[in-house]
Amino acid sequence: MSVARSRGASGSAPGPRGYQYDASWKEEPQLSWVARGRSTDEAYCQYCQCYINIRRDGMEALLIHADLESHQFIMNYKRDGRVASRDNSASSAARAALTQRAEILWCLQVAAAGYPYHTANNSDLFSAMF
Numbered sequence: 001m002s003v004a005r006s007r008g009a010s011g012s013a014p015g016p017r018g019y020q021y022d023a024s025w026k027e028e029p030q031l032s033w034v035a036r037g038r039s040t041d042e043a044y045c046q047y048c049q050c051y052i053n054i055r056r057d058g059m060e061a062l063l064i065h066a067d068l069e070s071h072q073f074i075m076n077y078k079r080d081g082r083v084a085s086r087d088n089s090a091s092s093a094a095r096a097a098l099t100q101r102a103e104i105l106w107c108l109q110v111a112a113a114g115y116p117y118h119t120a121n122n123s124d125l126f127s128a129m130f
Contacts, residue, residue: 019058
């Protein structure tokens with residue numbers, strides 16, 4: 001699902017310090033998940049439980065975030081009623097899915113490049129990656 005890229009009245013030109021959080025953004029149907037962040041140049045995604053810097057791109061940054069595969073996954077997961085809105089398990093499920101994808105891609109790379117199997121023994125590296 002792709003979110004429309006219309007800025008509308010809420011996406012007016014930035015001030016001298018860049019875009020600032022606008023509470024009216026929450027009224028947009030595709031941005032019902034947004035809340036004010038730690039400062040006026042941040043927004044908070046209530047689904048992904050992350051902060052989004054809006055200083056440079058304003059509402060466009062939120063629309064870009066809304067199009068992320070991980071955001072869509074968590075949003076659909078929660079919309080289906082599988083978790084409560086403040087539950088962390090959806091975020092964990094999204095991270096687990098992304099980790100599994102990364103692990104599969106690494107295995108395919110090892111096989112395609114003919115790397116020895118023991119190249120995956122560097123647990124510090126893989127802890128950082130996954």
